[in-house]
Amino acid sequence: MNSNSKEGVILSVDPLSCLHDEPVHIKVSGLKPNQDVTLRTSMKDVRNVQFVSYAHYRANGNGEVDVNEMKSLGGQYKGLFPMGLFGSLVPAPNEYKYTRFFKKDVENPNIVTVGVYDGHVSIEALCVSEEMKPLSSVIHERHYMGPGVQRIPVRYGKVRGSLFLPPGDGPFPGIVDMFGTAGGLLEYRSAQFASRGFASLALAFFNYDDLPKGLEEFDIAYFEEAVEYLLKHEKVLHSGVGCIGISKGADLAASMATFIPSVVACVAINGYFAPVEKGIRVKDKFYPAFPQKYDHMRMTDDGIFMPLTCRPELRAVERLMFPLEKCNAAFLFIVGADDRDVASESHAQLAYQYFSSQDYKNDYHVESYPGAGHLIEPPYSPHCYASFQHSAMGPICWGGTAKYHTECQVDAWEKVQRFFWHHLVEKSKGDDDSQLYNIPVKSHL
Incomplete structure (x- = not known):
């Protein structure tokens, strides 16, 4: 479930591939106790417009973040919102602000990149800074057409x-x-x-x-x-x-x-x-x-x-x-x-x-x-x-x-x-x- 990690940090998205109307479970392990982190999702629509979402979390005493059980402390949303990193996707700071996400190529899935970053950082820093590298990242697929459709x-x-x-x-x-x-x-x-x-x-x-x-x-x-x-x-x-x-x-x-x-x-x-x-x-x-x-x-x-x-x-x-x-x-x-x-x-x-x-x-x-x-x-x-x-x-x-x-x-x-x-x-x-x-x-x- 983890495609790229460093420093022992593991980000998991379960399942890695699912139908678009299904929820996923996002967890992070291998963090320091009470470490502040930022979770970020990103995907592009048919016009190549990038949509992003981010949320700030604090790891528990075991160095874990579980979005199904823990509240976001800031970012695109606050509070308990397990699918908030998907429901709150908005155009990236460099895109036209009032753009609606459109999907026309339904035979191919939406490709979502999910990453976890050290500290509570802004969406501008996540999208602009080339030095901002994730502690761990995962590629997740969301399908509109199930097998055999x-x-x-x-x-x-x-x-x-x-x-x-x-x-x-x-x-x-x-x-x-x-x-x-x-x-x-x-x-x-x-x-x-x-x-x-x-x-x-x-x-x-x-x-x-x-x-x-x-x-x-x-x-x-x-x-x-x-x-x-x-x-x-x-x-x-x-x-x-x-x-x-x-x-x-x-x-x-x-x-x-x-x-x-x-x-x-x-x-x-x-x-x-x-x-x-x-x-x-x-x-x-x-x-x-x-x-x-x-x-x-x-x-x-x-x-x-x-x-x-x-x-x-x-x-x-x-x-x-x-x-x-x-x-x-x-x-x-x-x-x-x-x-x-x-x-x-x-x-x-x-x-x-x-x-x-x-x-x-x-x-x-x-x-x-x-x-x-x-x-x-x-x-x-x-x-x-x-x-x-x-x-x-x-x-x-x-x-x-x-x-x-x-x-x-x-x-x-x-x-x-x-x-x-x-x-x-x-x-x-x-x-x-x-x-x-x-x-x-x-x-x-």
Whole structure:
């Protein structure tokens, strides 16, 4: 578990290679009793941007540091945060501060360098000084695709994306997976779904291949075609599919659950339940867009645009909401209570109230996470407080704090898997007990 050490210091990361949604155990031994040390992680994204995190620890009387049991005394975070060296990764001091970590090459793992250094040192010293050598270092791999997972590029009619299939013959529960106004094709969540037993279609809807370069009016027919593709696949269960979306993808997921009968389970993360930015056409009816998110904002002292979101009134939202009561799907609303981009908690509660007032027959549930921001992703994705957004032409605040946001991502990821497994697998077998959510057993690589 140790790749490079001196002076008898041993740094271990267990396991050395694992799936990206799995935690690791970091320990250091061979130190002097009560020795001050700095732990540092570093990895690069698809654009070669370096992300780093560091934390200060003090060895115990045996000359050991165990991040699972000991509190950080300073650095990127303080206190007990076992996966803090991953959840709090931020752009290095020489990089643009407001950069979001992006992974597009999901067939190759993230390579993380973990090092331990003598003394409590700054991140600037760790990143700049050539004389700063680690007492011990380890190379750790974090995989998005488990063994045997397949990635299949999709060009089906107008549909563009990538299908990820688990190993084996299936059939597997199918999911349509969408992100927000970043555009393009983001595959890392679908790759991780497939590593956990789901057939997941990472669906692009603009700024990819021959799709429109910018956000334009949507047509539900495009998403119907994507569902058709999944249901026709021999390795996908034909009893119904799920959909998941974050931000703009959340309102697209809600529209799919409303207007496509074969969508039976919907996860909406920090979004609206009416069209936002651009409207959507459903046959001969057009649903206009909710008012622009970025019409009103202020700039903080450190140059971040802070959207001025407020709690929407139910009556105003109802006029623009999809007719959710007519749909055939179960809903799980994932909410970051510190979302600074969208009043997502208010919108989710309004949707919940709306379902309740309609005596909605299917499951609907809100999971709200204090301290979590807008960009809720699978576990141990680096927390991004703010990043450059083209629609605002500047850095937008997403909110959240690294520790609570990371804990949210771990809990939400498990709940999302259980939700889909129940509604796409167990209920298709006639099991209606919502407490019997079972998901494939996790295993290290």
